[in-house]
Amino acid sequence: MALACLTVSTLIAQISVNTKPAKGSFQTLQITRFEVDPKVGMSNERLNVLMLEVADELFKIKRFKDIVEPSTPYQSSGKGTDAQLLHLTGYVSDYYSVLPEESDKAISSLFARVRVTVKFTDDSGNVLLEQEIGKHVIYPLSFGDVTRKLGKEIAHLAKTNFF
Numbered sequence: 351m352a353l354a355c356l357t358v359s360t361l362i363a364q365i366s367v368n369t370k371p372a373k374g375s376f377q378t379l380q381i382t383r384f385e386v387d388p389k390v391g392m393s394n395e396r397l398n399v400l401m402l403e404v405a406d407e408l409f410k411i412k413r414f415k416d417i418v419e420p421s422t423p424y425q426s427s428g429k430g431t432d433a434q435l436l437h438l439t440g441y442v443s444d445y446y447s448v449l450p451e452e453s454d455k456a457i458s459s460l461f462a463r464v465r466v467t468v469k470f471t472d473d474s475g476n477v478l479l480e481q482e483i484g485k486h487v488i489y490p491l492s493f494g495d496v497t498r499k500l501g502k503e504i505a506h507l508a509k510t511n512f513f
Contacts, residue, residue, distance in 0.1 A: 371472065374513050376436035378416040381405055384440035384466065392445040392464075400442075400464070400497040407501030408438075413513045436478075436512065437471045438504070444484065462486065462496045468504055470511070479511050 386392045444465035463486035470479040485499045
């Protein structure tokens with residue numbers, strides 16, 4: 351009886367290991383513009399800054415051959431796991447800022463807070479990683495400082511979990 355339980359648990363462990371993608375198997379990252387909770391009140395300009403910083407920080411880790419938007423047609427190279435596409439989506443659930451709503455990232459502020467839930471999925475829609483990230487920074491800062499820190503954390507998640 352104990353041997354049967356050991357065999358079943360070993361089989362279950364092997365199945366869960368086999369369903370995870372191999373590290374380094376993703377060559378291209380597709381970033382979808384994050385959704386924003388309507389109660390949050392984040393402007394499109396601020397969301398644009400956030401998306402640019404996230405893409406920039408993911409580019410800096412130099413692990414993906416391409417980082418594309420969903421509107422960009424993606425052509426698989428047909429090389430099996432080498433051609434896997436990783437998808438990044440996000441949901442902004444909290445945003446507060448004592449920052450002017452101007453697009454100038456150099457304007458200082460007293461306080462800013464952003465909370466985002468990010469989700470990495472494969473082509474089949476399987477969730478590979480989902481995590482909530484929150485950042486707040488107190489003076490001196492620009493909105494870019496907060497979003498850059500979020501971008502760095504998202505890039506770190508990608509790097510440590512998929513490479």
